[in-house]
Amino acid sequence: MKLIGFKICPYVQRVVIVLHEKGIRHTLEYIDPYGKRPADFHHISPLGKVPVLDIGNDQHLFESAVILEYLDEIKKPPFLPTPPPARARHRSWIVYASSVQALLARLVTVRDEHLFIETQAAIRDHLARVESELRAGPLFSGEHFSLVDAVFAPVLVTIDFLESVHRFGFLKNLDKTSRWRETLLARPSVRTAIHNEYRDLMIEFVHRQKGCLDARLNSSASGTRQAAKGASGTT
Numbered sequence: 001m002k003l004i005g006f007k008i009c010p011y012v013q014r015v016v017i018v019l020h021e022k023g024i025r026h027t028l029e030y031i032d033p034y035g036k037r038p039a040d041f042h043h044i045s046p047l048g049k050v051p052v053l054d055i056g057n058d059q060h061l062f063e064s065a066v067i068l069e070y071l072d073e074i075k076k077p078p079f080l081p082t083p084p085p086a087r088a089r090h091r092s093w094i095v096y097a098s099s100v101q102a103l104l105a106r107l108v109t110v111r112d113e114h115l116f117i118e119t120q121a122a123i124r125d126h127l128a129r130v131e132s133e134l135r136a137g138p139l140f141s142g143e144h145f146s147l148v149d150a151v152f153a154p155v156l157v158t159i160d161f162l163e164s165v166h167r168f169g170f171l172k173n174l175d176k177t178s179r180w181r182e183t184l185l186a187r188p189s190v191r192t193a194i195h196n197e198y199r200d201l202m203i204e205f206v207h208r209q210k211g212c213l214d215a216r217l218n219s220s221a222s223g224t225r226q227a228a229k230g231a232s233g234t235t
């Protein structure tokens with residue numbers, strides 16, 4: 001199998017996580033998000049997005065949630081529960097994770113200050129709802145890894161990055177979600193899914209958006225430069 005993706009794409013990260021959790025042999029082909037797509041890209045990815053999973057015999061799968069279910073069907077252990085109600089509940093939370101991920105993407109790209117503030121509030125509301133859904137842990141369904149864990153891990157990785165560049169405090173007072181974050185981020189599959197250039201590429205991505213978050217990064221960077229100049233006695 002070959003997974004085609006971008007190095008910072010959270011939807012690619014979720015597929016990498018499941019490939020690793022299941023021990024499925026694969027190769028990864030990273031394409032340049034800002035460059036020209038490979039010639040056959042729109043043929044293999046009708047929506048023009050990554051991830052795409054090449055499963056051989058000229059067959060390509062697109063849409064990460066579908067890819068995850070495919071991987072779950074072909075290799076044990078199953079990560080989706082069997083009883084239909086539980087199975088449906090997990091699928092609902094997989095959709096929910098994509099909504100949170102979309103809000104996080106909006107936070108990085110938005111240029112309107114009002115919408116920037118509004119998006120932060122929406123993210124907090126969504127995370128509070130996740131918190132109320134979590135049980136004793138350590139994972140979404142207790143001890144067993146599930147596809148819900150696989151899709152929320154990249155959400156929490158993105159939040160970690162965002163908190164490292166600006167103090168949003170998204171996980172403040174969300175104790176269960178914070179513990180879930182720690183458990184997930186310590187997992188080898190999740191660590192593998194975070195490309196070693198992830199942080200630098202994310203910062204580059206934020207700068208390219210020229211949005212409200214970029215403005216905050218620039219102002220805190222110039223603040224740091226001013227402080228450094230002041231400390232060294234130069235102005």
Ligand SMILES: N[C@@H](CCC(=O)N[C@@H](CS)C(=O)NCC(=O)O)C(=O)O
Binds near residue numbers: 048050
């Ligand atoms: N619903 C899709 C979302 C995938 C998605 O949005 N991928 C982004 C990158 S993270 C993409 O390929 N965007 C198109 C582009 O940047 O050209 C999935 O779950 O696979």
